[in-house]
Amino acid sequence: MNESNLSVLITEGEIKSRILELGGELTKRFKNEKDVIAVCVLKGSMMFYSDMIRTMNVDLQCEFLGVSSYNGTTQSSGEVKLTLDLSTPVEGKHVILFEDIVDTGLTMNYMKKNLSSRNPKSLTTVTLLFKPDALKTECQLDYVGFKIPNDFVVGYGLDYQGFYRNLPYIAQVFNLN
Numbered sequence: 773m774n775e776s777n778l779s780v781l782i783t784e785g786e787i788k789s790r791i792l793e794l795g796g797e798l799t800k801r802f803k804n805e806k807d808v809i810a811v812c813v814l815k816g817s818m819m820f821y822s823d824m825i826r827t828m829n830v831d832l833q834c835e836f837l838g839v840s841s842y843n844g845t846t847q848s849s850g851e852v853k854l855t856l857d858l859s860t861p862v863e864g865k866h867v868i869l870f871e872d873i874v875d876t877g878l879t880m881n882y883m884k885k886n887l888s889s890r891n892p893k894s895l896t897t898v899t900l901l902f903k904p905d906a907l908k909t910e911c912q913l914d915y916v917g918f919k920i921p922n923d924f925v926v927g928y929g930l931d932y933q934g935f936y937r938n939l940p941y942i943a944q945v946f947n948l949n
């Protein structure tokens with residue numbers, strides 16, 4: 773893997789300690805609740821999700837949602853599509869949605885609208901990364917790992933054309949293409 777065009781933005785250690793903090797907050801919020809469903813947004817959230825749920829001392833079930841909006845480029849197409857749906861109804865349940873990054877906000881708003889229409893008891897959003905300067909629409913978020921500048925990033929689940937997901941840190945990429 774060519775790492776020469778990468779600049780580390782968030783180290784593995786910084787990710788770990790932020791996840792411990794977020795896990796503690798979510799444990800406090802949900803430890804006395806029944807019917808908690810933790811939803812992983814594929815593919816980008818896979819690492820964040822699997823690390824988060826292991827820090828949460830909560831009885832929960834795991835579900836997976838697939839959405840696509842980028843078509844392998846670094847620019848959002850603005851068109852969000854559901855590519856994989858949950859395998860169970862969430863009506864009357866506490867849904868916690870784990871997303872890797874909120875950029876324009878379009879994908880998060882699409883998922884919030886879609887899941888809310890299924891009448892969950894509550895819907896909580898957790899995103900590892902948030903680019904406030906890239907927002908194109910108002911987007912309310914409950915838990916944010918890190919606010920970052922409006923640059924394209926890879927690693928820790930996030931890809932560029934399918935690669936870099938297995939880096940243990942988050943990096944900015946230079947000289948794409």
Ligand code: 5GP
Nearest residue numbers: 848874875876877878879923924925930931
């Ligand atoms: P939004 O709809 O907020 O513009 O984009 C959300 C989705 O775009 C994320 O789930 C992620 O898949 C992708 N995305 C947005 N910004 C980045 C980025 O900096 N790097 C990567 N790898 N994906 C991004």
